Amino acid sequence: MKNLRTVTRRSMLRGTAVAGMAAAAGLLIPTSANAASTADTQKSLKGLYYYRGVVDGDLGPMTISSVKAFQSDRGLVVDGDPGPITQGELAKVVKAVQSAVGVVADGDYGSVTISAVKKFQSSKGLAVDGYAGAKTMAALGVQRKKGSGSDPDPGGSGELVVINQMDTGPKSDENCGPTAAVITLYALDRPPSGTHKQAVINMREACQIPAGTWGSDVSHLIRGLGAYDTNARKVDYASALAAAADGKPVILNVNHGVLLGGAPSYGHYVVARGTNSAGDFYVSDPGRASLGIKSYSRSRLEAAARYNRGIIVG
Secondary structure (H helix, E strand, O other): OHHHHHHHHHHHHHHHHHHHHHHHOOOOOOOHHHHHHHHHHHHHHHHOOOOOOOOOOOOOHHHHHHHHHHHHHOOOOOOOOOOHHHHHHHHHHHHHHHHHHOOOOOOOOOHHHHHHHHHHHHHHOOOOOOOOOHHHHHHHOOOOOOOOOOOOOOOOOOOOOOOOHHHOOOOHHHOHHHHHHHHHHHHOOOOOOOOHHHHHHHHHHHHOOOOOOOOOOHHHHHHHHHOOOOOEEEEOHHHHHHHHHOOOOEEEEEEHHHHOOOOOOOEEEEEEEEEOOOOOEEEEOOOOHHHOEEEEOHHHHHHOEEEEEEEEEO
């Protein structure tokens, strides 16, 4: 019994020492309480359309970026730490949305709130997704950015936008796929939070592209868009063009050299949506942002097809 007591005491002392060294080194020791708190933060941020990932209780890069975007909008210290002040502000905004849609303001962005927001969005002709993004909050009369009379246009006009993949971080030279996926979110009037660069970095993370893989496969992009609660499906190239002609945003897998009117070169992703009066397709090319939104004839796009595949988004 004496030996058992000694071992237990030593174990306790050893454990205390390890915890102390970890704290001194600035390391965080995960606990179930921390995970639950982070999950609640993710749930609220997702409801307010800042966070588009999985609610898993993991304070990873995508969650930290979303926290920073919220903190910036609310005039808080932007450090990515979802501490008590940030948590309190989150609850305040969620409750304001709940009050505006006529449900109990309890700060829990759950199924009841999502259903009420969807009903409101439908009545106003907004994208019906249940999330209180910038346009939905503006329609509700709930201030998203503290200190401003109204929000500026968040960029989600429903039209194609131009994003330069070469300005999207360390993997910029191979980021045409994640960049194209982000462009489709704008086209669906569902702009992600943060800068274009951060949005593409977050999308790349959501795509879960395996280490050592150059570029991205259509399956990666479909996975990434799925993390943003956005339906995306692989189709043959002709079906993708037909959907684009009908006004749906599509990601086309093309030979970039042929698309640009030159010799065959490398595989690339572009986004097409809609046509002009001549029947030419509007295209946003992440690899040629300097071209702006450029129109291409059907024959040019058909000639540039690579692997006969595309993705219809939304």
